[in-house]
Amino acid sequence: MIELQNLSFCYPNQRALLENIDLSVTSGEVVVLCGASGSGKSTLLKILNGLIPELYEGTLEGTGTILENEFLSMDFVSYVKDIGVVFQNPKTQFFTTDVYSELAFSLENYSVPRQQIIERMQELVEALGLEKLLNSSMFALSGGQKQLIAFASACMLEHKLFLLDEPSSNLDDQTIEQLKHSISHLKQQGCTIIIAEHRLHYLTELADRYLIMADGKIIRDYSKETMLQQTADELSTLGLRALTPTDIQVNNEQPNLSNELGLQLHCKDLHFHYRGKKSGVAIPELTLNSQQIIGITGSNGAGKSTLFNLLSGITKPKSGTIWFNHQKMTARQLIRESFMVMQDVNLQLFFETVEKEITAKAADLSLFDTTVELLNLRHLLHRHPQTLSGGEKQRVAIATALLSGKKIIFFDEPTSGLDLKHMDEVSQTIRSLHNQHVLLLIITHDKEFLEKTCQRVLTLEHGQLTNDYFI
Structure with missing residues (x-):
């Protein structure tokens, strides 16, 4: 299936991102690429899917074959028909504005008869449980739902090779189980699957091999059995x-908190729904205090990001009021007090270097060196933010938030695309920031991160609070 020798790649005037890699993958294997953010996983996938060198300039070297095509002399147009790809940022692979059209797009592009498209779509929608999303606008989907649609789109054509870059990013536990079932289905059909992933627990039953990368090299090639023996x-x-799911222990003893201490965000009778939809966010009353780091969980599409938009002033509620420190707030006032680290960090990266990005609106540059060292950004300061990996972009956005001087900081999936080391660093950074009189609210599906970081957890389902507990 894949046989490559001495594979190396570097962007112009930069150090090598991949160096002397030998890669052998047989038909039907499920191979997991793992390792630190920036270790070369996404770059390797871009070479395997043909985007390097088709769209990305740089020096690419190596010999071998992929899907019986001679490496470096493949015809890109004919080659990509045989591979299914899910990118780290699913929005970059969408071509239409609604789910139905998006799923049909690839088959229409190859002139598949209409009836076959309908039959294939019905089969896939049923297998992935997408019935409720089928008639949705792409703009109305949550990040996790977009991830699932990207995976479904990649499966519409019956490919031989699937390349998945962080497919579980932003997915809730239930949707991860759907993803796991879908990957298992592809494996049973004899497909070859290569997955770059940090969240490994859902893959232990599926993976045949684990390739561990560091500094652009494959440093370990473990079978499933060897990997499971690692302490x-x-x-x-x-x-x-971790290779096993995190089991969060609920603290049944509610801490005694004084409403007079810390920063307080309070909302009452908060309602919002998007045009044409009856369901939305409905919160009768909620008080959030800076004495705790607060995590918000719930299914994809439960309304978590919408709630953040309301509390930060980005979206105006249909009804209800929001107070900050006992002062009734307008949307404009909330925006002045808030900083949002968005789920799609590409939407908030504007400058030509990382250094300019994190200092442009910094309130206190005395924290610059501490923040840069804590988030391991020193070697990236002169890079363009859009050339970074997904995990590196996330760390840049968090650094911008830390230097902003705002009193309310919202984190929407801050560990999306982060490895263990940087997840721990983000957790440590957020806990350090908590000591600086800041109200911190975090949307996350990452239970490992949630357990390390938060003291209070809210669960949102169908726009309503269904649970509020302490850990």
Whole structure:
């Protein structure tokens, strides 16, 4: 299936991102690429899917074959018909404005008869449980729902090779189980699947091999059996997350908190729904206090990001009021007090270097060196933000938030695309920021991160609060 020798790549005037890689993958294998953010996983996938060198300039070297095509002499147009790809940022692979058209697009592009398209779509929608999303606008989907649609779109054509870059990013537990079932279905059909992933726990039953990368090289090639024998300390040394799901322990003793201490965000009778939809966010009353780091969980599409938009002033509620420190707030006032680290960090990266990005609106540059060292950004300061990996972009956005001087900071999936080391650093950074009189609210599906970071957890389902507990 894939046989490559001495594979190397570097962008113009930069150090090598991949160096002397030998890669062998047989038909039907499920191979997991893992390792630290920036270790070369996404770059390797871009070479395997043909985007390097088709769209990205740089020096690419190596010999071998991919899908019986001679490496470096493949015809891109004919080659890509045989591979299904899910990018780290699913929005970059969408071509239409609604789910139905998006799923049909690839088959229409290859002139598949209409009836076959309908039959294939019905089969896939049923297999992935997408019935409720089929008639949705792409703009109305949550980040996790977009991830699922990107995976479904990649599966519409019956490919031989699937390349998945962080497919579980932003997915809730239920949707991860759907994804796991879908990957298992592809494996049973004999497809070859290569997955770059940090969240490893859902893949232990599916993976045949684990390739561990560091500094642009494959440093370990483990079978499933060998990988499962690694201790927690050995996995941590390799920068890898746990192979088993995190079980959060609920603290039944509610802490005694004084409403007079810390910053307080309070909302009452908060209602909002998008045009044409009856359901939305409906919060009778909620008080959030800076004495705790607060995590918000719930299914994809439950309304978590919408709630953040309301509390930060980005979206105006249909009805209801919001107070900050007992002062009734307008949307404009909330915006002045808030900073949002968005789920799609590409939407908030504007400058030509990382250094300019994190200092442009910094309130206190005395924290610059501490923040840069804590988030391991020193070697990236002169890079263009859009050339970074997904995890590196996330760290840049968090650095911008830390230097902003705002009193309310919202984090929407801050560990999306982060390895163990940088997840721990983000957790440590947020806990350090908590000591600086800041109200911190975090949307996350990452239970490993949630357990390390938060003291209070709210669960949102169908726009309503269904649980409020302490850990």
